Amino acid sequence: MLLKIVLIIFTQLLLAAAGFPICVFFVVFCRQDSHIEESLETSDVISSEGGVLSVRYGGDIIHGREVCITAADGTNLKADYLERGGDKTVIFVHGYRANPVKNFSAQCISFLDRGYDVLFVYQRAHGKSGGKFCCMGCRESDDVLRWALWAEENTCGNIVIYGTSMGAAALAGASENLNGKRVKALVCDCGFTCFYDEMDSDLKNKRFSRFMVMPVITVFSKLFLKIDIKKSAEISLAENRIPTAFIIGKNDKTVPPEIAVKNYTACAAEKVLIDDENSEHARAFEKGGKKIEEELFKFIDKFAEVASDKK
Numbered sequence: 041m042l043l044k045i046v047l048i049i050f051t052q053l054l055l056a057a058a059g060f061p062i063c064v065f066f067v068v069f070c071r072q073d074s075h076i077e078e079s080l081e082t083s084d085v086i087s088s089e090g091g092v093l094s095v096r097y098g099g100d101i102i103h104g105r106e107v108c109i110t111a112a113d114g115t116n117l118k119a120d121y122l123e124r125g126g127d128k129t130v131i132f133v134h135g136y137r138a139n140p141v142k143n144f145s146a147q148c149i150s151f152l153d154r155g156y157d158v159l160f161v162y163q164r165a166h167g168k169s170g171g172k173f174c175c176m177g178c179r180e181s182d183d184v185l186r187w188a189l190w191a192e193e194n195t196c197g198n199i200v201i202y203g204t205s206m207g208a209a210a211l212a213g214a215s216e217n218l219n220g221k222r223v224k225a226l227v228c229d230c231g232f233t234c235f236y237d238e239m240d241s242d243l244k245n246k247r248f249s250r251f252m253v254m255p256v257i258t259v260f261s262k263l264f265l266k267i268d269i270k271k272s273a274e275i276s277l278a279e280n281r282i283p284t285a286f287i288i289g290k291n292d293k294t295v296p297p298e299i300a301v302k303n304y305t306a307c308a309a310e311k312v313l314i315d316d317e318n319s320e321h322a323r324a325f326e327k328g329g330k331k332i333e334e335e336l337f338k339f340i341d342k343f344a345e346v347a348s349d350k351k
Contacts, residue, residue, distance in 0.1 A: 064253055065260045068239075069173045071165040072137045079141035085149060086141045091168070093120040093140065093160055097152050104160070106168070109190050112182050116170035119161045119187065121195075122148075126157040128344055129195040131187055133161050135205025135322060136174065143204045146326040150333050154341075157195060161187055163207065176235035177206050178267035181213035181276075192220045198344045202227040204322050205295060209234070212273035212303050215280035225340040226280075229287040230322050232295045233302050235269040241296055274306035283310040283343050285336055289319025289327070312339045 080088055086095050094103045104120040111117050120140070130151045134143040140160035148158050163180055164171035184201065191199050199222045203211035208231025215226060232238035236258065243250035261269050277284075286304040288297045297315070304313050314335045316328035325332050 062256060062260065065257050068257070069176070069261070069265065071172050072174055074134075074137065074139040074142075074162075074166045076139040076141055076167055079139055079145075083141050083145045085145045093122070095122055095148060095152065095158070097149065102152070104158075107159075107190065107194075109186050111164065111171075111179070111186065113179065115164050117162070117164060117183055117186070118168040119159050122158040122160070123195075124152070124157060126152075126155045127197040128154075128156045129159060129191050129197065129199050130156045131159045131161060131184075131191055131199065131201045133180075133184060133187075133201065133203040133207030133211055134163060134166070135203075135207050136176070137166075138205065138322070139167055143207070143322060144202070147202060150337070151200075154337065156200070159187065159191060159195075161207075163210075173265055174206075175265055175267050176269060177209035177213055177232075177273070178235075178265075178269065178271065180206065180210035184210050184214040185217055188214075188218055188220055188223055192222055198222050198224040200225045200227065200340055200344050202229065203231060204229040205231060207231075208303075209238075209273055212280075213271075213276050215273075215282060215284065215307075215309075216276040216278075218280075218282055223282060224343040226282050226284040227287065227336065227340065228284060228300075228303060229325065230289060230292055230295050230300055231273070231286075231303055232299050233274055234272040237272070237299055238295055239269075241299060242294070245293065273303055277303055277307040277309075280307055280309045283339070285339050286311065286313050287324050287332065287336070288313070288315045289321065289324040290315055290317050291319055292321045294321035314339075 092104045092106050102122045102124050104122040107119050107121050109117050132144045162169040165174040208228040240250050261267050288300045316324040319327045
């Protein structure tokens, strides 16, 4: 009888202990509010007309149009394409709980200045794209490949893909399979190696018990989402052949610089590491000003400016 009572108490304690990480799993992976309305209110560059982004540029407004593709698992993915007759295209891939306005208001003007058309991607389970669950770069890597293919078939000139945070992790994870002849350069801005490393570091900084949380999240992500959050982008980057710029903010507390630098170290392609001493997460391009902008384009112009067969 005593043993039965002990077993019941132990089981209840175990379930209670597992309850917190299970809740964390659903909070983290379930569809995210990207807060695009708040971002639009603070942006003096990007606006929305009928749910499609447009950019105020050079006294004019560049109107976007919505485009759509289907992911490997059938998820409906959307983006806003701003075409102004450019001879190159940049694909912007935003981060977790973010949106194109929040992550790329500064960058889009710099690329427009250099003759690029712009494709603002909405990640799965964010914004206009479908999907109930965000997959932390795991399935998003294949989504990046499909957006690159769309750009190859529907845009002109060379292509640059720019990912921030989770978008950078997805881009890094896709890098070994980006075989299109027109994809000339990649930009990984504050990207993590894998979600396991990023969350483990975050929990450690917040003094949560990562030893209780991480095993449960790892198991649940495999069971429910069929993804491996321990699979590192370093594996793909080791086979990457596309020139890649890595941007970090040394004051980044979300993705610590040492995690982002691992991706840089693993990359087998021609590469450059661009850092800003005082920037927080996903703010290096904006806060670093002309220094970061000039370093970045000095690198990617070597590849994106070469002749390309236009569509």
